[in-house]
Amino acid sequence: MSEVYFYHLEYRSLEEVLPTLLERSLARGWRATVQAASEERVEALNTLLWIYRDESFLPHGSARDGSPQAQPIYLTVGDDNPNASKVRFLVDGAELGGGTSYERVVYIFDGRDDEALQRARAAWQEAKTGGLSVSYWQQDEDGRWQQKA
Template sequence: MTEVFFYHLQKQSLEAVLPGLLEKAIERGWRVVVEAGSRERLEALDAHLWTYREDSFLPHGTAGDAQAALQPILLTTAPDNPYGAAVRFLVDGAPFASAEGYERLVVIFDGNDRDALAAARDAWKRAKAAGHDSTYWQQSERGRWERKA
């Protein structure tokens, strides 16, 4: 069964949180798909992952790039898994369709956005109903992740 992680953003932005989570996935040797809710968001994340830190970058490609299959991280707006990724991140309103075929599915949502919060609640119910091991993480006052469920 797929592990489904829900990350409730409150103190930090997606741009602040996503690189660290992707680094952890890459350290484990996992291939990753990041599905964004829009092409504009995908392009912004693409630029950000190359420049988020002066001393580092995350090797990645975007769907349609000639060399995308060679990268450990694929950015896309499509729901498919063309390179057999073990982990899928859903960000910026990308819909929760299915967790099947992944070791881990990570839903990152903005807790200050009423629609994102409602979509995350719906995804939580669907993941639990499907029998997935689901955990919910929320940022503390200091911005650290705390497991809430």
């Protein structure tokens, strides 16, 4: 059964948070998929993962790069899992198609955006009603994650 983690952004942006969460996933030995809501966002995330820190690199690719099975981190707009990911990150309102074969699904949303907040609440209810294990994490003022539910 998948665990679904809801990460409520308040003090830091997705661009500041996502690379660290991906680093932690790779450190666990997990492959990851990041699902965005548009191809433009996939391209923006692709650029971000190349330049987010001078001394670091996150190996990643998208359909444009080919060989998705060779990518430790796969960026997509679809609900496919061609790199056999253990964790899936949903950003910008992307929705999980029905794949609960992941060990963990991470739903990241901007708490300063009312529409994103409503979508997250609906996704929480759907996951909970579907019998999935859910937890809710919120940033404190220092950007650390605190489990709230």
